[in-house]
Amino acid sequence: MKKIPIIISIFTFIAVTVIISSCSSTNSLADAKSGAQLWGENCLRCHNAPSPDTFSDTEWDVAVMHMRIRANLTENEAVKISGFLKTAN
Amino acid sequence: MKSKYIVSLLAFMIAVFWNPVIAQEVQSMDEFQKLKQEVELLKNESDSYKPGLSRFLLRGYAHSGLQVTDDEFSFVGGSFNPLFIYKQSDRILFESELELELVGGEVELGVEYANMSYLFSKNFTIRAGKILVPFGIFVPSLHPAWVNKFPTAPLGAGHDGILPSNDIGLELRGGSYLGNLKVNYSFYAVNGSQLNDGEDEPEEAGILHHAIFPDNNKGKTVGGRIGFFPFSNSSLELGVSGMYGKVGAKDSDLEDVVAVHYAFDLxxxxxxxxLSSVLDLKAQYAGVNVDDAKFPDHENPDDFVTFDNTSTTWFAQLALRPALVENEFVRNLEFAGRYSALTTPEGSEWEVDDSQIDIGINYWLDWRTLFKVSYRISNSSAGEHDEEPGEPGHSEAVAGNAFFIHWAIGF
Incomplete structure (x- = not known):
């Protein structure tokens, strides 16, 4: 249990680093990816990628917002995925 | 005179040929305005039905099936988990997942989570309420029946596991990039687990109970998970989770007892x-360390027992789906295997050293509906007290070898 403060300190340090870094702008790698690519990469991590014709545009707005939070997507990724999913409607 | 003649002629021609056109245009304009009004009316009516503006977007999942063990051959009710999502604005979202489950012939209703999220910035969301604790990978990402490759949860995870699943508190989460390295993060403060002091249930002395409200002390449990994506295509995610907090009841001898949870996932x-296939590999190793404490010895009321209160659990799961072959039947098949293990404190009343192997074949009817056929081989070496037999109809509590046929649907 004596190692616990060390583990917590390391975890906190990583956490703070990530938080500070996240305040910066988006990334060129993410910018270069299309909505279809992000849809495949992010959805498939947990489940099958949803068919774009499953929901209406307004339903996709809500569903993608839900998944943006659930899957920790950035705003840029969510906007692109949403745009791709709406192309079927 | 010649010019007057020409002007008069032009005026005559305009009067003859343009009047009907003008009249037609005026009529078209009237029709256009009328149509515009109708469209506006329909749009307003349509807006009133938009999910989030006037009603919840209803999603969720359900599952049911058949399970066969040495003692049981039953169709089981499974569960129905409606998920209600309400988009209040572009920044505010409320969501709640309920769980209606048939257990022993009665319906159990639970709230898996119910929370409000505020999208604070491009990379941060603040969430408050009852949340799925972002600990490891199974509960936060894989627990829905249509996502889970098997009818049951791996040992140690899910309901009645040794790991936290949901709790009430405040969470900060999001995703970002460190250079070209994508990361996601979740940090939270919740009520935390509660240590069973063994006064009323000596056989459970030292067990941590999760998702009990209200809190048994004034200390909050803090924790978080960070996920890293080393590859540019996000195919690999490595996660590390930690959770720290007091678990003893206030004003008791166990008040200062602390529990540390940690997990690594892949x-x-x-x-x-x-192979014309999609490979899906998931793994998680988790542990719980609780400070040493004295618990009443139910065999000798004047004495106390203590033990190294450390538990570990892990699972590795591999699924292969030939999703790229031409044959539709083969394309919808998925082959899956999972190994999971659970070790609880030696010397405790709830000591176990269990492992399970699950082998399954799934058939996908569409991207969110499937049939699961699986067989489980259990290896249990419980301590002094054997594991309680499974609750009929409750798959996660099934003990021993078992055969399952389940369907699951996401919607």
Whole structure:
């Protein structure tokens, strides 16, 4: 249990680093990816990628917002995925 | 005179040929305005039905099936988990997942989570309420029946596991990039687990109970998870989770007892072109360390017992789906295997050293509906007290070898 403060300190340090870094702008790698690519990469991590014709545009707005939070997507990724999913409607 | 003649002639021609056109245009304009009004009316009516503006977007999942063990051959009710999502604005979202489950012939209703999220910035969301604790990979990402490759949860995870699943508190989460390295993060403060002091249930002395409200002390449990994506295509995610907090009841001898949870998880999803298949690998190793404490000895009321209150659990799961072959039947098949293990404190009343192997074949009817057929081989070496027999109809509590046929649907 004596190692616990060390583990917590390391975890906190990583956490703070990530938080500070996240305040910066988006990334060129993410910018270069299309909505279809992000849809495949992010959805498939947990489940099958949803068919774009499953929901209406307004339903996709809500569903993608839900998944943006659930899957920790950035705003840029969510906007692109949403745009791709709406192309079927 | 010649010019007057020409002007008069032009005026005559305009009067003859343009009047009907003008009249037609005026009529078209009237029709256009009328149509515009109708469209506006329909739009307003349509807006009133938009999910989030006037009603919840209803999603969720359900599952049911058949399970066969040495003692049981039953169709089981499974569960129905409606998920209600309400988009209040572009920044505010409320969501709640309920769980209606048939257990022993009665319906149990639970709230898996119910929370409000505020999208604070491009990379941050603040969430408050009852949340799925972002600890490891199974509960936060894989627990829905249509996502889970098997009818049951791996040992140690899910309901009645040793790991936290949901709790009430405040969470900060999001995703970002460190250079070209994508990361996601979740940090939270919740009520935390509660230590069973063994006064009323000596056989459970030292067990941590999760998702009990209200809190048994004034200390809050803090924790978080960070996920890293080393590859640019996000195919590999490596996660580390930690959770720290007091678990003893206030004003008791166990008040200062602290529990530390930790987990390492891995997710790898890759299309294997030579096999025309998608490979899905998931793994998680987790542990719980609780400070040493004295618990009443139920065999000798004047004495106390103590033990190294450390538990570990892990699972590794591999699924292969030939999603790229031409034959539709084969394309919808998925082959899965999972190994999971659970070790609880030696010397405790709830000591176990269990492992399970699950082998399954799934058939996908569409991207969110499937049938699961699986067989479980259990290896249990319980301590002094054997594991309680499974609750009929409750798959996660099934003990021993078992055969399952389940369907699951996401919607």
């Amino acid at each position: 997710s790898y999803v890759k299309t294997l072109t030579p």
